[in-house]
Amino acid sequence: MKTLTILIPEGQNNLSSVIGPYKFFLKANKHYRSLGKEEIFRVQVAGVSGDSELYGGLFSIHPHASIRDIARTDVLIIPALAHENLEEVVKQNEEAVNWVLGQYRKGAEVASICTGAFLLAATGLLEGRSCSTHWNAAAKFREMFPGVNLQTDRLITDEYGIYTNGGAFSFLNLMLYLIEKYYDRSTAIVCAKVFQVDIDRNSQSPFTIFNGQKNHSDDVVLQAQAFLEKHLDAKVNMDELAGNLSVSRRNFDRRFLKATGNTPVEYQQRVKVEMAKKSLETGRKTVNEVMYETGYSDVKAFRDLFRRITGLSPQAYRNKYNKDVVDNVY
Incomplete structure (x- = not known):
């Protein structure tokens, strides 16, 4: 059985993009079991420094393991980061960035959700490659990672075993995309129906709000x-x-x-x-x-x-x- 790991970085403050992947892949496993097939993934949540509190302590995440104890994983999912202070969050996650890079070099496929692309880009793996993230974070992303081909109209990008997606709950479409890839189309359709997600949506352009880029001094x-x-x-x-x-x-x-x-x-x-x-x-x-x-x-x-x-x-x-x-x- 392969291993799928959902990373909990330092300063993690987005619960939905942790719970969402976890539930989707558990559902895909359950569907496979109902057909008499073996589960594809053992799904685990791995943290950098133990338990994480979110939203001022209202919620907390208790990871199954520490990233230091995971020598290898087959698929790695990076959840969305808090939109505030993205530069600082990336800086405080040097250990996680190095671990992600090491896992990819060992053969893991890596998927980032929304602003999780910032942490993924910090590994250098996106340099010269296509990437998507939340349209509202695009200006900051381009400032921090000018060598990445950012495409905010794309809901999902897929290059060399690296997957990224657009903003907010569009990560549900990325989960369906990955489930179809690792399981099959019929399992993705079952998950789409159970969680009531429109399958095959491939653009976040209709959701973009253009505010005009005025965060400059010219x-x-x-x-x-x-x-x-x-x-x-x-x-x-x-x-x-x-x-x-x-x-x-x-x-x-x-x-x-x-x-x-x-x-x-x-x-x-x-x-x-x-x-x-x-x-x-x-x-x-x-x-x-x-x-x-x-x-x-x-x-x-x-x-x-x-x-x-x-x-x-x-x-x-x-x-x-x-x-x-x-x-x-x-």
């Missing part, structure tokens, strides 16, 4: 961002905007990309789509009316852009999130 870029956000219904000429800010277009694009992670055009598109999303979620305006409000007049162009950023068409997005939706179409 005053020129901040002025440009403010201008773009104020003129959502206009088609802004970026050459003119750069000139008004007394910088060349090439320098403007370079500084904007460095500060925000987007080109000026991409930033404008994302701001417009975020405005459109809010209108579609709460209002009774038609998709065409929302399109015109955000400065677009070409239905196909607007639809293609909206789908590229959110993963859904404007009408599908509206149907999904607006409870008062009316049957107004293009």
